[in-house]
Amino acid sequence: MGFVFYDVETTGTDRNFDQILQFAAIHTDHDLNELDRFEMRCRLLPHVVPSPKALTVTRMTIDRILDPSLPTHYEMACSIVERLTAWSPAIFVGWNSLEFDEHMLRQALYQCLHPPYLTNTNGNCRTDLMKFCQALSALQPGTIVIPPGARGQESFRLDLVAPANGFDHRNAHDALGDVEATVYLCRLLRDCAADHWSEALRFSQKAAALSYIEEEPAFIITECYFGRPYQFALTKIGQDPANSSSVLAYDLEVDPDELRRLDDVSLVSRLARKIKPVRRVRANASPIMHDVVAFSSFHGFSPDELLDRAEEIRSDEELCERLCRAAQREALEPSGHVEQLIYSGFWGDADKERMREFHARDWTGRAAVVETFEDLRLAELGRRLVFHHAPTALPARARSSIESDLARRMIGHGYAEPPWTTLAKADADAIALLSSCCAEEAAIVHAVRAHIAREMQRCLPFCERC
Known part of the structure; x- marks a missing residue:
């Protein structure tokens, strides 16, 4: 490959x-x-x-x-x-x-x-x-x-x-x-x-990573936070209920007796503190993993000590179940913005076929296909595409609504805290940049500010109509 x-x-x-x-x-x-x-x-x-x-x-x-x-x-x-x-x-x-x-x-x-x-x-x-x-x-x-x-x-x-x-x-x-x-x-x-490159390629495949985590009683994972590498000795204790590609693993440096003494409420609190007893391993994110026997000593633990503790943890089904329950995350409220819904489920086979049909048509045909989508995300995104490329293919009311919504979005009108860059935010950022940038950068920034001013002039009337 x-x-x-x-x-x-x-x-x-x-x-x-x-x-x-x-x-x-x-x-x-x-x-x-x-x-x-x-x-x-x-x-x-x-x-x-x-x-x-x-x-x-x-x-x-x-x-x-x-x-x-x-x-x-x-x-x-x-x-x-x-x-x-x-x-x-x-x-x-x-x-x-x-x-x-x-x-x-x-x-x-x-x-x-x-x-x-x-x-x-x-x-x-x-x-x-x-x-x-x-x-x-x-x-x-x-x-x-x-x-x-x-x-x-x-x-x-x-x-x-x-x-x-x-x-x-x-x-x-x-x-x-x-x-x-x-x-x-x-x-x-x-x-x-x-050798390390070969292992990285092996675990670029989710199936290989999941199989390794399942079969190895203990393993060392290297992860990076804020640009610095950290290593953890782990053993699998369960599956992440919210993500089939994510595994819940126990940090073998943590004494399990400390956790056994805690009630359920205290256990949830303890999982949020350092050193975190339970870590999530994303098997589909090319994890960097190695056998514990590759390390003669790991943070003061011998390979045999890590393997013994892994066996102790895995054989304690009650503790594993309690840890998995305590590690569960509350479901987030779905976003009201279509861009943030990209991971909110898969569309059905019928819509997959409609997507293929959309790309095969001209813009007039695409406008018709958009109205047949069952998934509301695809319908909204499809209408936006048609609006940008062939607005007259849309009904007048739909065209007017999209134009108004996008203009108000650029201004940030009607949004308490817009998660995107608004025109005002970009202009403020541009002004701040001018105090420290070179001449070439200043020319770019001044041109951006002129564009922002033109867009402000275009978009503001849509806000005044509300």
Whole structure:
């Protein structure tokens, strides 16, 4: 199986409400020899307010992202699906991709009525090279150079790690440049830490990770928080009832007698404190796991001591059941915003067929298909797509309603705390940036402010009618 390395540049850092502006990917064979590459940019969505800071980082001007000759966001999403499907099955790899790029890609596909789970379905799986690099700094220190960041601590930012290890990263924060840097580092890490790389690839497949967690009485997992690697000795005690891809595991450094003495209320409280007795292992997020016997000593415990405690925990069914109950999380209230409903269940087979039909039609036909969706999320997103591309294909009342809703959304009118970037928020951010940016960045920011002023003028009348 080959690899697909990918990266996105976006209007901001919100994984639900910002959008991709540039997507790039490189397809390689299993030995990391390049087979093909793909890069595409698109226009700014009419209802998205870009972050001035994000545009200064990527050096994208407002004129560039409004260029009418660029493909629309929908057209770009369709091209991405076509290319990535042609390269599948593959292992999808990025730098911090599991926390950001993948979510942005999923949102783009979801909002454009494509199946969002492209990177982990139909034989595809994924891993995150930054996570692997962070874990390797604990498992095999000195493998590659990890440079200091602004505060003197180790930084795993791609634009710092790549040049520190010999890559000419003059195109940092360009999606294709970042993909090239990721491929370079992947080759380096594979050559310097072949065994660890092989294990990472093994657990890029959810089924392999779940099987390992189930079969191993105890294992060591390496996870990273705030850029620092931490290691935990765990044993499985149950399944996360809220997520079939997540396992509940017991931290073997915690004395179980301490927990047995607690009542149920106190147990819930104890699970929230450090050291957390129960941890969630996301089997579908390429966990970095190793056998306990690979460590002659782990935080003062021998492998035999860890295995003995694991056996003690697993054989205590009552304690395991109490811990699993105490670890349950309260269900969140569903969001009122369609973007935040991406993980709120799967649509049925009939709607999957309607999605395929939607893409096969012209915009007039798509407007008709939208009205047949059973899933309300797809209907709302579909109407928005039609509105942006062929508004006259919609009934006048629907067209007027969408136009008004999106304008008020950009202003933030009627929302107590909008989770997206409003025009006023972007303008305030732009003003703050001007006090510290260079001349090139200032030109970008001033142009963004002019765009914001025009959009304010366009949107305010819709608020006055309410």
